[in-house]
Amino acid sequence: MTDAQKTERKTAAFYDVDGTLISTNVIHAYAYYALNSPSMLDRVKRASKLVGSLPLYWVADQYDRKAFNDAFYGNYKGFTEDRLVIIGEEIFEKIIRPNIFEGAHSLIKNSKAQGHDQILITGAIDYITKPLADYFGVDHWVANRLEIKDGIATGRLMKPMIAGANKALWVRRYAEEHGYDLDGSFAYADSGSDIPLLSVVGNPCAVNPDFKLKTTARAYDWPVLNL
Amino acid sequence: MTQWMNNQVRILDDNSLPRYMHFAEDFITYKFPEGTRVLYPNPPMAPIKNRRAAIRQALNNPEGGVDPLHAQLKAGMKITIAVDDISVPLPSMKKPDLRQDMLEIIVEQLIENGVEDFEIVVALALHRRMSEDEIRRMVGDKIFDAYYPHKLYNMDAEDPDAIATLGQTELGEDVQILQRAADSDMLIYLNINFVPMNGGYKSIGTGLAGYKGIRHHHNPETILKCKSYMDPKNSALYSSNERMGRFINEKLNVFHVETTINNKMYDDALMFLATPEDDWSPSEHMKFRSMQWALKKLPRKGKRALFHKIPADYGLIGVFAGETEAVHEKTLEKCWQQHAVKIKGQADVLVYGIPFASPYNVNSIMNPILVQVMALGYFFNMYRGKPVIKKDGTLIITHPCYDEFDPEHHPSYVEFFNRCLSETNNTQELRKWEHEFANNPNYIEMFRRGNAYHGVHPFYMWYWGENGRDHIGDVIVVGAENDHVPSRMGWRTAKTMDEALEMARETHGEHPEITMMHHPPFMVADVE
Secondary structure, three states, X not given: OOHHHHHHOEOEEEEOOEOOOEXXXXXXXXXXXXXXXXXXXXXXXXXXXXXXXXXXXXXXXXHOHHHHHHHHHHHHOOOEHHHHHHHHHHHHHHHHHHHEOHHHHHHHHHHHHOOOEEEEEEEEEHHHHXXXXXXXXXXXXXXXXXXXXXXXXXXXXXXXXXOOHHHHHHHHHHHHHHOEOHHHOEEEEOOHHHHHHHHOOOEEEEEOOOHHHHHHHXXXXXOEEOO | OOEEEEOOEEEXXXXXXXXXXXXXXXXXXXXXXXXXXXXXXXXXXXXXXXXHHHHHHHHHOOEOOOOOHHHHOOOOOEEEEEEEOOOOOOOOEOOOOHHHHHHHHHHHHHHHOOOOEEEEEEEOOOOOOOOHHHHHHHHHHHHHHHHOOOOEEEOOOOOXXXXXXXXXXXXXXXXXXXXXXXXXXXXXXXXXXXXXXXXXXXXXXXXXXXXXXXXXXXXXXXXXXXXXXXXXXXXXXXXXXHHHHHHHHHHOOXXXXXXXXXOXXXXXXXXXXXXXXXXXXXXXXXXXXXXXXXXXXXXXXHHHHHHHHOOEOOOEEEEEEEOHHHHHHHHHHHHHHHHEEXXXXXXXXXXXXXXXXXXXXXXXXOOHHHHHHHHXXXXXXXXXXXXXXXXXXXXXXXXXXXXXXXXXXXXXXXXXXXXXXXXXXXXXXXXXXXXXXXXXXHHHHHHHHOOOOOOOHHHHHHHHOHHHHHHOOEEEEXXXXXOHHHHHHOOEXXXXXXXXXHHHHHHHOOOOOEEEEOOOOOOEEEEO
8 A cells, every 4th residue: 555545544533432531431321310210119229229239340340341231231121212312311411511521622623623533432322422422523433232122121232342352343343344544543541441442543542541551551652641 | 280271161181080971860981082172161150149139129120111010010900920931940940949039029019009910821832731839839839829720820832712823923923922911911921041042032932822833933944044042143043033022022011021040050069060070179079979879879760850859059140121122132141141151163073961851851751852952952052153063073972862751741752753763863854744743632632631742842852953963963972771762863872982082083083173061050152
């Protein structure tokens, strides 16, 4: 491939969302769903289960993001699709929007100005991600999708699950299918579980990193942002 | 016996003692051949004893036909006070910093005259943000506690709402300034003139501008047209700032306060380091050898941290206030009095040691790009008239050239060094990446929200060395601990000074004229 051809290829900025662009996470979002359940009994049941499972989620997240997702998304079992959509928009307005990092706006604005396509890649569910994607005006986004049967969530995620190394796989495939130059592309993430995602682009960047990611970023001289 | 040419120039003979040179965080010594000329800084000028009285005197008796500061102040005015950042002086001065003295006096005058709407801005341009502790140290507890962070803050040259473009100079240069300053009834600039390059129109033309303005003079073409950065009359860099500064002064009411400091970089106990080795007492020789031995035993990080914590005992030698040009003329006069060392004739071979600090790595690491800027930018330009070294002469520097970077302060330097310089060290070719680095969203956010230098900064540091690169024929680095750093810089290496001088002789003959500049403390050679 010639240099001219290389420069003609599109570039993208891939963003993890929770902890990277916003200070909330999937648990906050689910808590909102749980606390807004139509039945009082269901509300109490879901909230108690969530609180009781928090240590388990923490352990699962430290061990493997996929394990965490398997354990966590079961909570959505029984929600109707209509409710997930409506409350998803509420969650964006009430929880996510006020918790967008100040620097996220200018990061995305400057990245757009440099001609990079903006792509969100998140382990959160699509009902919550769509309003955020619309808000940032990104070019594309991918999130986890709940399996819905007869209009009701089964508590399982559809494949491919967006987490850990799968994010990297998704980015590589997406770049190949859509002609993106990954060497010239950027990726932003906050967690050690996203090291594979960051590793597939030419310009990885650790944002508000956890210890594992910060250590890796320092070892490889990746930029570290605190948004 | 060593001969004196004048007080600060010594010609060595067979009996002369070895000279010491900075070697990053260490010292090395070498017995130079007979006939070597060694330049020493002037002794520190006597400091003004009552600094605060001198500052008040300057504010009340301004230069350039303007009214005293207090006479210009009226209730309800909007005022911006800008102060130089941590890059001057080097090392930081002992507390209280001069900026603290100036601020406390000026703020008191503002309040006495009913001015409530004032803000204090650290004039960073594209330098890194100062930390809270650094600002506190610079302005003192009283000002910090009263005004930080709402009325005392780092400027943000990448905030589109914070920088105004006032127009263009007659040469089409974009003139930028802090929006707050543009909106103010008066801009008061408080400067510390460390070397003649500082201050004057450069304070505002560069210090309060963003990339769009600074790119007009921080480029290879302008740098190549500079005879010396230290000689404003022969510096294209200063001329560009002068055009911008005059443009700004026509639109804004600028009240400039400039201070000049002496070169007392060391405490009394270590001041012998600034004097010829032949004049040291036996106990001073012992002290130096003990220090050298102790430093060798310490890990580099420890030495670095230690050195950055030792402030200098600078004394105020001049303070002037009022109109920029009139103030700066007086300031420069004082600066030259302190720094100028007269010499006759240029050298075939110039030698200097590179210390652990530059204006851009305060509390940080002197990375390879900064070693380059000290060697070819700052130290090379420490002259007025002609360069100390002849055209196509050989420069010998001493530095380990370690491949170390501070990821928080210099993230874009890492990429510049590993990606760009590994491909080419041709300045014109390197320029193709400037725009990309300047607009890299990662570097912009690290600059705005972290403590990183602007993404474009390594390019400026490289350009800054361009007139040195253009003039000098060959650079030999003594003591480099690797090959790749000197190689990327385009430098040759020698294990010892003997070897380096032998290499120089291959170019300049058996008896080259060798000059060593024995700094820091800094001097500016006035070359006839």
